[in-house]
Amino acid sequence: MDSLVIATKNQGKAREYREMFAPYNIDVKTLADFSVPIKINENGTTFLENATIKAQTVMARLGVPVMADDSGLVVDALNGAPGVHSARYAGDHDDQANNEKLLRELAGVPPMKRTAHFHTTIVALKPDGAKLVANGRVDGRILTSPRGKNGFGYDPLFYVEKFDCSMAELTAEQKNSISHRGQALEEFLQHFAEWWNK
Ligand SMILES: O=P(O)(O)OP(=O)(O)OP(=O)(O)OC[C@H]1O[C@@H](n2cnc3c(O)ncnc32)[C@H](O)[C@@H]1O
Numbered sequence: 001m002d003s004l005v006i007a008t009k010n011q012g013k014a015r016e017y018r019e020m021f022a023p024y025n026i027d028v029k030t031l032a033d034f035s036v037p038i039k040i041n042e043n044g045t046t047f048l049e050n051a052t053i054k055a056q057t058v059m060a061r062l063g064v065p066v067m068a069d070d071s072g073l074v075v076d077a078l079n080g081a082p083g084v085h086s087a088r089y090a091g092d093h094d095d096q097a098n099n100e101k102l103l104r105e106l107a108g109v110p111p112m113k114r115t116a117h118f119h120t121t122i123v124a125l126k127p128d129g130a131k132l133v134a135n136g137r138v139d140g141r142i143l144t145s146p147r148g149k150n151g152f153g154y155d156p157l158f159y160v161e162k163f164d165c166s167m168a169e170l171t172a173e174q175k176n177s178i179s180h181r182g183q184a185l186e187e188f189l190q191h192f193a194e195w196w197n198k
């Protein structure tokens, strides 16, 4: 079985990649599997810049092929916020505080103007410089109160028309089938073998 290092500290993302890579017999490792502490300065201004910083930093440290995911929630009525700042929108990396801030910022905005999307950019790098980039997105709307316990991050506030429920009310399989991360991984996998065997 091949193993692939994903440059993430987010257990929610790690779980979703493990689920999605399972049929391909690829074992997913994350930063939690390595004892070396790796400091990553996510100071880019785009998802692509941040995903590249994560992949580059971890690959330089471990010397193995690395895949990174930078993702976030883009809300139209907030001019694209929280965007690349999604993880620390309310200050700390705290999902509940982020969700509460999002509801405050959107107070009084009617349902039809609460349109938003999740975005993921994946960047994979090999020590020889071979690079693979993929993107995914899913559209929805921001609810006025949280619903559901599954997923992570902003999922309880993200309404998905196709299933008529929040992202956090979907099963893992349903979320992965429509999510920004699932879409990005689908594109990634189309080119994965060529990149991996290069
Ligand atoms: O950088 P790593 O270590 O991978 O973990 P992170 O949580 O900091 O990840 P990002 O920098 O990509 O920030 C993404 C944030 O966007 C939100 N997010 C991303 N994907 C999500 C999803 O599938 N469902 C809900 N919220 C999501 C969530 O708040 C994440 O913390």
Ligand SMILES: [Mg+2]
Pocket: 042, 087
């Ligand atoms: Mg991050």
